[in-house]
Amino acid sequence: MHRYDVVIIGAGLSGIIAAQKLKQSNYRVLLLEKGPRVGGRLATKKYSKGKADYGAQFFTVRSDELNQEVQGWLAKGWVKQWFGENYPRYTSIDGMQEFSRRLAVNLPLFLSRNVSYINDQGSHFLLGDEEGKVYESERVICTMPAPQTLSLLANSSLCIEQSAQGALRMLTYEPTYVGLFQFDRPIVFPKNGHMNKKLLSGVERIVDHQKKGISSEVIVSVYMTADWSVNHDGEKDILELMREKTASYLDFHALVSQQLETWRYAQSADTHPHPFLQLDKEARIFAAGDAFLRADDQTGRTRFESAFLSGYDIASHLRN
Structure with a gap:
């Protein structure tokens, strides 16, 4: 069985960005997504001659980290400024789902893999999905919504800090x-x-x-x-x-x-005042996602940028 440095559960924006940054540092990383596509709420419905975004419609930029990425996306022709002269709103040139696919195109990824348990083996974790497949990893990042993370933890053999569980329950x-x-x-x-x-x-x-x-x-x-x-x-x-x-x-x-x-x-409805949450004493399993905000975030709400920064910051933390 191949052992990964980090397995990331959930291929929404946070998971994709975390995987990107870790892969750039030569981490052996794997993304597991329970659905048939990447992107989460970066979602687009296709019609015979058209398409429509039905999740995130656009995103704004406040941080230097996201701004640097956006300049690269603009140069590649992946995104455009949609409206807002003084405060730009950016969107994908051909649907937000296609944009998320471009972000994830070179990442190690399995779709339709619904992780049902995580068991701690001491030196590593074993993750099992509903199809019976098992994955071995030294660290795990859960990027799905907090209620889904709590459900997975309840079905797992892990020693999770009570304070961490309480923090997850606060996220409704x-x-x-x-x-x-x-x-x-x-x-x-x-x-x-x-x-x-x-x-x-x-x-x-x-x-x-x-x-x-x-x-x-x-x-x-x-x-x-x-x-x-x-x-x-x-x-x-x-x-x-x-x-x-x-x-x-x-x-x-x-x-x-x-x-x-x-x-x-x-x-x-609530947010966590840090871009990720350490779930165990040994700092081997974490929760991240758009509800995990930097302490200096002035908006106090979930959005594209908070998802991006959460993935960016948990990857930076593990690399350091």
Whole structure:
């Protein structure tokens, strides 16, 4: 059995960035992702002649570390400035999922591998997935949402610090409903395709992906707020309620198709005041992700940049 220096569970942005930085330092690293694709909430739905982002729509930059990476992504033509002259909003040139695929293209990675336990063997860990495959590693980084990390730890043979478990339990998450609506004609919309001002209560943002520049068809993403999503969780007529809420902005007489996407862990209601969390006394297993913020983070919320910095900082910590 091949032994890795670090196995990272979860191939969202934090996991991808951590794997990148560790691989650059010649660490034997492996990414394990339970889903069929990388990127997490960097997600894009493909249509016959178009596509639509339904997770993160854009990202902003406050840190020097992310800014340096963004300049490289711009030079490669992977991202573009979408809108915001004084405070740029960047997005992928062809969908956020394709951007995450580019970031992960040269990384050691297994998809559809749902890790079900981690057992401590003293000098190393054994990780087993639902298919019966076993992986051996000296260190482990868990980058999935805290409730999923806690569930995995509960099913594992590990000595986890009580304070670390308490910190993970503090991270509660809010869901978000996203509606994807395909139209047969252009929609009256701002030139850049983005609306998040003066919307009705419960509607967070609306995005026209044709005007955004990633779709040849008119496909619109409608994001509901966390409060609205919680209050309507489990209802059968979510898309109908979303259409009623946005009928003054969108001409549903031109509707071709519709689809509902649900993010159960869209955003953490709380955050951890450090970019990663050490789970054991020996500093061999860690938790990271977008809910783990640097102490000087002024936003106090989960976002693309917090996910990036969490992955960046845990890799730096292990390298040092």
